[in-house]
Amino acid sequence: DAGVIQSPRHEVTEMGQEVTLRCKPISGHDYLFWYRQTMMRGLELLIYFNNNVPIDDSGMPEDRFSAKMPNASFSTLKIQPSEPRDSAVYFCASTPRGGDADTQYFGPGTRLTVL
Amino acid sequence: RKEVEQDPGPFNVPEGATVAFNCTYSNSASQSFFWYRQDCRKEPKLLMSVYSSGNEDGRFTAQLNRASQYISLLIRDSKLSDSATYLCVVDFQKLVFGTGTRLLVSP
Numbered sequence: 001d002a003g004v005i006q007s008p009r010h011e012v013t014e015m016g017q018e019v020t021l022r023c024k025p026i027s028g029h030d031y032l033f034w035y036r037q038t039m040m041r042g043l044e045l046l047i048y049f050n051n052n053v054p055i056d057d058s059g060m061p062e063d064r065f066s067a068k069m070p071n072a073s074f075s076t077l078k079i080q081p082s083e084p085r086d087s088a089v090y091f092c093a094s095t096p097r098g099g100d101a102d103t104q105y106f107g108p109g110t111r112l113t114v115l
Numbered sequence: 116r117k118e119v120e121q122d123p124g125p126f127n128v129p130e131g132a133t134v135a136f137n138c139t140y141s142n143s144a145s146q147s148f149f150w151y152r153q154d155c156r157k158e159p160k161l162l163m164s165v166y167s168s169g170n171e172d173g174r175f176t177a178q179l180n181r182a183s184q185y186i187s188l189l190i191r192d193s194k195l196s197d198s199a200t201y202l203c204v205v206d207f208q209k210l211v212f213g214t215g216t217r218l219l220v221s222p
Binding site: 039040041042043044045048056091104106107108109 | 209210
């Protein structure tokens, strides 16, 4: 099994640009999570999907952030326009059940730097 | 008050030492508890679940104190490879991660 796949692994962009992060969950997992990690705030849940439907997006910081899951094997997290404070590592994770931490698998993350 | 609080460290210990981390949580209705390990520039990975009765996995022992709302992780006979950040995770409707405790094991 390839595990959770994220792309790009690194992204450097300028303030105001649109950024799109991509995630492919583990096949057969029906929950997908997007997290953001910073030194100050640690790992924060942004949004999660169940069977491609967004369930809880209360962690999405503001309207500049949006996430979609058009099918069971693909999700995107978009930031438009990006700001320097969005610089962080963004992780995608998937589980075969309802968010159980003992079955949650993280992708390698996307390290985003907004200049 | 943060939902999950950890001492950021770093904890610097020599090989073979015993080291313990604590983590406090604010929501008394939290149902499940876990320790994750995160290596530098890597993704978090589950280390172990924490059960009410306490549980052990080799050199690692986790304990839960619901009355005082804290969980602990004890590592015996530390190895160089134990150097990492240890994240405390509490599950109440969603997973809430602590900011982590950094451990450095030196020769």
